[in-house]
Amino acid sequence: MNSATLVLPFLPFLLALYTSAAIASFLLRTWARWTALVGAVAAGLLSFGVWQLDFNDPQLLLPGGWSLDMVAPVERFGYTFQLQQANMPVLALNLLITACALLLATRSREHNAFPALAWFLLAGYSLLALTTAGTKAPAMGAPLVLCMLAAIGVFALQSDRRTDPSGPLRTLVPPLLAAPLFLVAAWYIDQIPLNPQDVVITQTAGMLLGLGLLLLLAPFPLHSATPVTAESAPPAAMLLVTLLQQLAVLHLTAQVLAAYPFVLWATDWPIWLSWLGLLTTVWGGIAALGALNAGRLWGYAALSDWGLIILVLATPGLRSWTLAVFLFSLRVISMFTAAAGLTTLEQALGSLDLRRLRGVGVRMPWNSAAFLLGVLGLVGFPLSAGFAGHWAALITLAEVDWRLAAMVLVASLGAVIGIVRVARVMFSALENRTVPRERPFGTALAITALAVTIAVAVAPQLLSALITRALAAFG
């Protein structure tokens, strides 16, 4: 056998990498910070490698004359998994989000099993993105997979903390509610070719899928898991679980709307969702006004931002995947920046309650600034990362209906007032003299996050190449 002709498929290699990383991270959990750091570097490099993949020449030469076929399909359990141009951006973003979360986990002294859980979650979400065909359309079983991943996410979110478990528990609800709707819709979709003239079948399938997607997107009033979890969970876990789940749901929505366009024209789905998106963004902004915990404030700001993404996806005349992907990219940056600050603050203070934050900005200015700028980015404050996306969304929304834009603006204003209130507390006179000063690594992480945020705020066109390529998965 000539070893020069040996071609290995990439996906088993990738899964083996995930599994061995998870096992190694668990076995070496005593050195959790180092395993997290190594994991962050590995995930970051892999993300870059996947992003740079040339689909015209998908063979990657390895030492010893071996080569990796990056796009070779793999069939298991009746499902086909394949890296394609359409799912590559999702895989790369999954890896990038995991790298960010693992980087933040290097700042944490608790829950040593987090790196292992992060790799498991990454493996699950990657498999979901890479599923291209099956005995039934993969999208129909996706909510069941999301249920399983939400269950694994619970372990990361609770992190062995003896705190109120209602937030992680609530994260299980949306995929669980959506799963039966998708399964019944799958039966109706199978019937469409048999009765192409029967409009009722198409309408019923569209209604069930639309309702299922709506539940998965978790708008108001299904939103409660986000702020509660943001308050109780470690920021790194919150960042990882929330963003991976939301990215998977956005990808699923794009797949469903592309494969079954009758969801849009045979039902009132866009109208339901645009109203619920508006309510979500308004409620996020108003509730942020009264938040007494920095984590919860982060959660409400993230909720307000998520509502805007839903609104952009749903509103007739406004629907734009370009804008949605742009907003989501800015969301990742803002959430990472806020989480970078929050992780260090929580480690230093033991809690993110407002009482504990009094004067913390004096001792920990960089991390306080990272938190504030990240949260401001989530509500689209000028000179923050989120401003360009929010401004573009507001302008487009105003062209459809200026009243909707005004409501979003008022909600953002409410959130900004809440953030200013927290900023005043953080930069007031220091009461607790035992608050430690920032350490070099924490400062470096905060400065890096701030630099990324400011760079994107000043030059949002930096993301245009990323968005153009990511649109292959959504547009």
Add this chain to the structure above:
Amino acid sequence: MDALWGALGAGFASNLGVLVLGAIAGMIVILWDWRVALAGVLFLQIGVGIVLVQIHQVPGVLVVGQIVAIVLATAMLALAATSTSATGSLHHAANWPLRLLALLFIVGTWWFIDPGYALPLFSLAETDLVIWCAICGLALVCFSGNPIVGGVAVLLWCTPLYAVAAVLLPGSGLAVMVGIAELLLVLACSYLALVEPAGAIDPAWRVRFPLPRAERRLAVIAQPSPAAITPAVSPNSGVPAGRDELLEKSA
């Protein structure tokens, strides 16, 4: 094996059998006892599985697999419930007359609206049964944030999920996925039950409107202290400070 399924099926796949299964689902919500709930949900899922074999010719081996999954799931929840001392949030679920009224309201509304919707390939009675199970699961989640109750709710909600996967999409492997998902979800709920603090936050303390002040927020009571038992009145809320501890002591 076929004779066994036939004998059991004759009992469960009748009007009386379906009614009994529905009543068990309702009793889980009304009685609000985790032991009754676990036994009830086990019986319910076995009953529904037998109905599926009897009426829809779902392969017996698939139903046996599901029964194994549900036995494991209930065992996990029972172990978690017996291993934890944090049962405070288990009792924050109103009283039984209120829960009974809520269920009666749902039944009344259902009867009044009478959607007459039947799932494809399912009879009206079967559809009503699985939707009723799902509603009872939702009611459990609405009444309580306790992880054990959440686990029971997951199992109740999985009843229609499994029925739909097994009957409408045979050969797709989705019924097996439902069983795996059920186990993982219950594992997560059991874990949450084990890490729940002894004095979980009472939702009554977390009302934050109108604009709150930092002093109003109470910390999680990790261990009941002598001071916490004193029925002092919080200056901001007007609610006795050690209310939960007093209730638990009197119980």
